[in-house]
Amino acid sequence: MKILTAEQIRRIDAETIKREGIPSLELMKRAATAFYNRFTELYPDKHTPVLIFAGVGNNGGDGLVVARLLNKSGYSVKVCIVEYSDHYTEDCAHNVRRIKAENIAYAKIRELKDIPDMSGFEVLIDGIFGTGLSREVNGIAAAVIERINDSGKPVISIDVPSGLFLDRKTPFAIQAMETITFQIPKLALYMPENQVYTGNVTIVPIGLNKDAIAVEESDVCLTEKRKIRTLLKPLHKFAHKGTEGHALIIGGSLGKVGAVCLATKAALKTGCGLITAYLPKCGVQVIQTYFPEAMAIADEGETHLTAIDFDLHPNAIGIGVGLGVHEESQQALHAFLKQNSRLLVVDADGLNILAQHPDWLSLLPPKTILTPHPKELSRLIGAWSDDYDKIEKVRAFARKHDLVVVLKGAYSLIMDGEMLYLNNTGTPALATAGSGDVLTGMITSLLAQGYDPLHAARVGVYLHGLTAEIAGQQIHPRAFIANDIIDHIGKAYRELEKIN
Numbered sequence: 001m002k003i004l005t006a007e008q009i010r011r012i013d014a015e016t017i018k019r020e021g022i023p024s025l026e027l028m029k030r031a032a033t034a035f036y037n038r039f040t041e042l043y044p045d046k047h048t049p050v051l052i053f054a055g056v057g058n059n060g061g062d063g064l065v066v067a068r069l070l071n072k073s074g075y076s077v078k079v080c081i082v083e084y085s086d087h088y089t090e091d092c093a094h095n096v097r098r099i100k101a102e103n104i105a106y107a108k109i110r111e112l113k114d115i116p117d118m119s120g121f122e123v124l125i126d127g128i129f130g131t132g133l134s135r136e137v138n139g140i141a142a143a144v145i146e147r148i149n150d151s152g153k154p155v156i157s158i159d160v161p162s163g164l165f166l167d168r169k170t171p172f173a174i175q176a177m178e179t180i181t182f183q184i185p186k187l188a189l190y191m192p193e194n195q196v197y198t199g200n201v202t203i204v205p206i207g208l209n210k211d212a213i214a215v216e217e218s219d220v221c222l223t224e225k226r227k228i229r230t231l232l233k234p235l236h237k238f239a240h241k242g243t244e245g246h247a248l249i250i251g252g253s254l255g256k257v258g259a260v261c262l263a264t265k266a267a268l269k270t271g272c273g274l275i276t277a278y279l280p281k282c283g284v285q286v287i288q289t290y291f292p293e294a295m296a297i298a299d300e301g302e303t304h305l306t307a308i309d310f311d312l313h314p315n316a317i318g319i320g321v322g323l324g325v326h327e328e329s330q331q332a333l334h335a336f337l338k339q340n341s342r343l344l345v346v347d348a349d350g351l352n353i354l355a356q357h358p359d360w361l362s363l364l365p366p367k368t369i370l371t372p373h374p375k376e377l378s379r380l381i382g383a384w385s386d387d388y389d390k391i392e393k394v395r396a397f398a399r400k401h402d403l404v405v406v407l408k409g410a411y412s413l414i415m416d417g418e419m420l421y422l423n424n425t426g427t428p429a430l431a432t433a434g435s436g437d438v439l440t441g442m443i444t445s446l447l448a449q450g451y452d453p454l455h456a457a458r459v460g461v462y463l464h465g466l467t468a469e470i471a472g473q474q475i476h477p478r479a480f481i482a483n484d485i486i487d488h489i490g491k492a493y494r495e496l497e498k499i500n
């Protein structure tokens with residue numbers, strides 16, 4: 001699903017109106033109805049008192065139509081029109097006349113004294129500003145937003161939280177509990193810095209013209225379940241362990257052998273036919289007791305890797321989990337990189353070592369997948385000023401070194417220097433020790449099975465997040481551990497296969 005700019009969204013709105021021969025008020029009604037449907041799922045009790053803040057633009061017009069729909073359904077509704085300008089859009093002005101005609105309680109807010117007491121309302125709806133906002137909020141609108149944020153009431157925002165910029169850092173905006181956005185996802189809704197404003201994000205269709213959307217180009221996409229389903233390789237009737245790929249996991253050190261155990265088990269559970277772990281001597285008995293399906297190769301080092309030397313031909317290699325940064329291990333990694341040409345995933349201490357030796361990045365095979373969390377990323381590319389700056393720096397880094405970068409987080413980002421894919425599966429349950437080791441194993445497995453590196457990263461991240469969503473039905477997020485991810489990989493595949 002394309003993530004588009006405010007200007008592109010405006011064009012699509014206009015093209016929808018033109019191509020379908022509908023008035024702009026009809027499109028506004030579609031949007032408001034979609035919002036209303038989601039809102040009534042959240043608040044089905046029609047005795048819920050609702051206070052709606054509407055601006056004088058089309059986002060305000062959406063809010064006014066929502067007010068009319070809620071009023072017609074029997075909700076107790078009051079509207080406050082925030083007059084930050086004397087100029088109303090035509091469609092907003094039309095709906096002001098309609099709420100008057102329908103005897104919906106409303107008031108205008110021009111000064112501080114006009115801001116109402118919100119204590120008698122259970123929920124607030126925010127429709128002050130939409131995607132067209134281009135400058136920081138000030139004056140009476142800023143005062144209203146501040147008062148809303150201070151109210152402690154749950155806020156549901158229409159399309160975007162008022163004050164949120166789509167293309168740069170936002171210093172001040174509505175702090176919504178949920179944002180119900182219209183059909184096209186907006187990158188700003190998924191940025192970590194904006195979480196305080198956006199809350200939960202729900203996308204609702206509003207019937208925008210598909211051909212108008214198709215002509216708009218974008219290098220940013222939100223991953224959809226249906227698309228991931230199309231990327232899955234079929235499992236053929238005559239498949240055997242020799243046809244499904246051999247993955248090798250390299251890492252481990254005294255006290256961190258568990259990372260290799262998790263990555264290795266995750267790799268085999270993700271579908272590769274064979275899995276081998278290369279780890280120090282102290283880990284061999286551990287992994288063969290924990291996971292007898294794995295083969296193991298012992299390094300010469302007792303407590304850490306000293307020389308990465310093996311006589312086998314894996315289809316893909318994951319390296320770095322639990323590795324440590326001992327000098328001998330660093331040199332072992334260097335020697336390995338100089339002679340390796342196989343598909344590669346680098347994680348954890350493998351990334352930390354590369355950060356200490358940035359010239360070694362040139363030794364990585366094309367399309368090597370790096371899987372940093374934010375701290376590991378900052379060691380690789382340096383600090384960034386905000387999330388947008390971070391994205392541009394990662395793009396440049398990936399492009400320069402011909403890499404695929406998976407930036408782990410609540411909405412993981414997958415970038416290859418050209419495209420950015422935003423993943424929306426997962427829950428806070430994944431914030432647990434070993435979660436990243438499991439992801440490394442999963443992506444390595446997919447590489448070994450013959451997936452293109454970018455596809456392996458996208459499918460692996462999506463499946464990883466989906467396991468937490470499925471497990472959440474039985475396991476509380478606080479009690480979720482990395483092994484639970486592994487245990488639910490098969491169920492995640494089942495869930496994907498439900499999509500035709």
